[in-house]
Amino acid sequence: MNASLRPHAPRNSAPPARAAALAAGALAVCLLAAGCSASDGSRSGAGTEAAGRAGTPRIKVAMVTHGVRGDAFWDLVRKGARTAAAKDNIELTYVSDATGAGQAELLRDAVRDRVDGIAVTLAKPEAMKGAVADARAAGIPVVGLNSGIDDWRSYGLLEYFGQDESLTGRALGDKLDALHAQHALCVIHEQGNVSLEARCAGVKKTFGGRTEMLYVDGADAKAVTASVTARLRQDPSIDEVVTNGAEFGLEAVKSVKSAGSKARIATFDLNKNVVKAVQRGDVQFAVDQQPYLQGYLAVDSLWLYRSNGNLSGGGEAPVLTGPAFVTKENVAEVAKYAAGGTR
16 A cells, blocks of 8 residues: 555554553643642632642641731741642631640630641640640541641641751751851740740750850830840840841841841741841841741641541651751742742
C-alpha cells in the first residue's frame, strides 16, 4: 500500500497504555498542585487564596490559639489556615484567647460543637491539658501548632507543626557569637509562655557572652518601648537586643534610638515591616518560623487524616517550619511574599 494512502492516526494520539499513563500523571500533578479536584474541579469561594476545592465531604475544623487579636503574626497563621480550608472543603472556625483558662474554654466549646478536627496551640500546656483530654475523649482528632513541641505527644495530639524553640534559640546564640556580640538582652513579652522562655534559654545556652532576660507587658507596646529604653540607658554594655515577636523588634528600634544606644536588634518572627527594617539595616536579622505555613499545614493535616488516614511525621516526629534566618543578604528573597501578606 502506498504510504500516502495508509490511514493516519489523529494528531497527538498515543497508544492506549501510554495515554492512560499520561492521564493518570496529569491527574496526580493536578491533585498535588491543588489546581483541580478528582471530582468536578469546582472553584473555592476564597478568591485567589486557593486554586481549587477537594471533592471530599465538607467537614468542620476549629483552630484554637493563644494569639492576641490584631497581632500580625496570628493574622498570617489564620490566613494559611483559611487557604487550606478553602482547598479542602472545610468549614473553619478560628478563635483565640491569650489566657490559658480562656483558651481551654474555647477548646471545650469546639468539642461541644462536635467539630471533625481541632488544631490547637499549647503555649500554656498545663492550662490546656484537661480540655485536650476532653477532645480526645470525644473522639475528635487534635493536632498542635506553633507552641507545645515538648508536650504534644504526651498530650495525645496526632501531629505537630512549628519550630523547635530551644533549638532555634541555640542557633540564634551561635549567630550572636559569629557577630561578636557580648551582652544580649532577651525580651520576653508574655511571662509563662513556654515557647518564649525556651527561646531565651536556648540563646543563653550557646551564646558565649552574657544573656539577661527582661520581662515586659506585651499587651502595652508603649510600656515595652519604655522598659527596653530604660534598661539600655542603665547598662550601655548591652550590644544586642533580642525580641520574641516582629512588632517588638520594631519597638526595640525606637528604644535604641531613644536611649542613644549602639545595640543591634535581632528578632524572632517576621512580618512585612520587619522585612523593610532588615533591608534598611534597622534590624540586624529576623528568625522566620513561617506562621502562614503552620496554619496551612495544621488544617490540611486534619483533612488528610480524615480523608486518607495520613499522619505527617508518622505521628512520632514534629514537622519543623523553622528556623530560617532572614538577613540583609537574603531578605530580597522573601520580601515579595511578605508584601503579599504570606510571610
